[in-house]
Amino acid sequence: MKKNQISRRRFLSATSTTAVAASGLLARFKPAAAMTGKLAITGGAPVRTKKWPIWPNWYAEVENPLLAMFRTGNWFRGSGEHVAEFEKAYAAMMGSRNCLATASGTTALMTALHVLGVDAGDEVIVSPYTFIASYNVVFLLKALPVFCDTDIDTMTMDPKTIAPRLTERTRAILPVHILGLPVDMDPVLEIARRHNLVVVEDACQAWLAEYKQKKCGTIGDLGCFSFQNSKHLPAGEGGAIIGNNEIMVDRCHSFHNCGRPFGTSKGDSAYYMRASNFRMQQSQAIILMSQMKRLEKDTQIREQNARYLKEKLQHIPGIHPYKLNDGVTRAVFHLFPFRYVQQEFDDIPREKFLQALQAEGVPCSSGYGPQYRDGLIEEALNSRGYQRLFSKSRLKRYREELVLPQNDRLCRESVWFTQNLLLGSQADMDDIVHAIQKIYEQRSELSRS
Ligand SMILES: *Cc1c(COP(=O)(O)O)cnc(C)c1O
Numbered sequence: 001m002k003k004n005q006i007s008r009r010r011f012l013s014a015t016s017t018t019a020v021a022a023s024g025l026l027a028r029f030k031p032a033a034a035m036t037g038k039l040a041i042t043g044g045a046p047v048r049t050k051k052w053p054i055w056p057n058w059y060a061e062v063e064n065p066l067l068a069m070f071r072t073g074n075w076f077r078g079s080g081e082h083v084a085e086f087e088k089a090y091a092a093m094m095g096s097r098n099c100l101a102t103a104s105g106t107t108a109l110m111t112a113l114h115v116l117g118v119d120a121g122d123e124v125i126v127s128p129y130t131f132i133a134s135y136n137v138v139f140l141l142k143a144l145p146v147f148c149d150t151d152i153d154t155m156t157m158d159p160k161t162i163a164p165r166l167t168e169r170t171r172a173i174l175p176v177h178i179l180g181l182p183v184d185m186d187p188v189l190e191i192a193r194r195h196n197l198v199v200v201e202d203a204c205q206a207w208l209a210e211y212k213q214k215k216c217g218t219i220g221d222l223g224c225f226s227f228q229n230s231k232h233l234p235a236g237e238g239g240a241i242i243g244n245n246e247i248m249v250d251r252c253h254s255f256h257n258c259g260r261p262f263g264t265s266k267g268d269s270a271y272y273m274r275a276s277n278f279r280m281q282q283s284q285a286i287i288l289m290s291q292m293k294r295l296e297k298d299t300q301i302r303e304q305n306a307r308y309l310k311e312k313l314q315h316i317p318g319i320h321p322y323k324l325n326d327g328v329t330r331a332v333f334h335l336f337p338f339r340y341v342q343q344e345f346d347d348i349p350r351e352k353f354l355q356a357l358q359a360e361g362v363p364c365s366s367g368y369g370p371q372y373r374d375g376l377i378e379e380a381l382n383s384r385g386y387q388r389l390f391s392k393s394r395l396k397r398y399r400e401e402l403v404l405p406q407n408d409r410l411c412r413e414s415v416w417f418t419q420n421l422l423l424g425s426q427a428d429m430d431d432i433v434h435a436i437q438k439i440y441e442q443r444s445e446l447s448r449s
Contacts, residue, residue: 040359048361055420086285096242098249105204105226107278108239127157159187177206180332205334318344360435
């Protein structure tokens with residue numbers, strides 16, 4: 001224990017002076033000589049045994065309003081005010097004119113794409129480095145998700161790879177502000193304008209993130225959010241669509257409520273459009289109103305810790321933290337990502353590095369894989385529906401063009417920390433840095449283990 005403390009102090013003094021640029025990282029990196037404790041994975045003491053902040057958090061303030069609502073029996077949005085209240089508050093927080101709450105982020109995306117005209121047989125440009133729901137919503141509308149490549153440094157869609165993938169059937173672009181890192185939106189919007197495409201932002205990991213001072217979700221035609229349990233604004237399940245076009249958001253409302261007229265569509269007949277039931281419940285809205293009070297402060301803590309962690313980690317050979325796109329004014333870190341480059345780390349496989357890091361008491365994962373090779377694409381393309389909707393030659397070309405070298409590489413190299421780790425103190429971040437540096441210094445031991 002004492003030995004650990006000493007080495008940690010020495011380590012901090014060795015790394016805290018490294019304030020400058022990204023050049024000559026190898027030369028700049030000075031291992032702390034004292035850090036000789038055995039790796040936890042080979043039986044040594046872990047750097048950390050303390051627990052990390054838990055997620056989600058429950059606040060007693062919601063218990064009375066929740067109980068009161070449950071006792072009335074008015075549980076669904078149509079019999080109370082809570083969901084509409086949340087929509088108003090969320091729109092205000094996001095700086096958007098309109099908001100519709102939904103059952104989930106997935107149903108928010110489906111609603112937005114459908115209302116903006118994505119139909120059977122259309123094509124949608126999608127980022128491949130994302131939660132699987134971004135693919136699924138396109139498939140559920142019987143459209144074709146066409147993947148552009150990922151920029152390996154920013155981990156977001158690479159706009160340069162969009163144009164070659166457009167066809168006369170392309171209807172929409174679905175940029176994903178993945179991990180809370182905003183997409184380079186200007187070139188995306190420019191392509192959309194030039195080719196008359198709609199833009200639906202998947203901001204399901206990007207509450208309060210900003211590009212050029214504009215909140216993610218307010219930049220495209222419609223923006224979609226998730227309030228699932230793991231998200232920064234959790235309610236078990238839940239989602240939202242925001243947008244400045246009232247007619248569009250009212251149509252989203254109709255679509256999510258069995259096709260009933262709403263707002264600007266009042267006066268239409270009782271069921272004027274194909275639709276579904278994607279409604280949020282009152283209980284979710286009550287929980288969200290309470291969670292929302294913490295979002296800004298939590299976001300600031302994550303931001304500060306992420307910046308600190310990046311500054312420290314970028315000096316360790318083989319560790320390449322995310323870069324932000326030019327124009328990003330705020331990233332919100334649903335996850336903290338870096339690339340682990342095996343060749344710069346004594347050729348130790350990522351899996352072994354992850355195991356060693358976990359053993360040191362730092363939870364981590366490898367993030368998204370190349371999901372487009374997991375079977376769902378072929379399952380869809382071989383279905384009767386897709387065989388009818390797309391020509392044989394189109395599907396053949398689609399398969400041939402499923403070449404995503406940057407994304408494949410990112411999937412092989414990425415390492416993530418979940419957002420709750422970033423809610424800790426600066427000393428908690430030092431534990432992470434310390435653990436990685438310890439592994440680096442004793443990489444030959446790890447290599448042999
Ligand atoms: C969580 C998430 C979704 C889906 O949200 P659900 O509420 O789980 O349906 C969509 N896209 C991304 C990027 C997500 O992280």
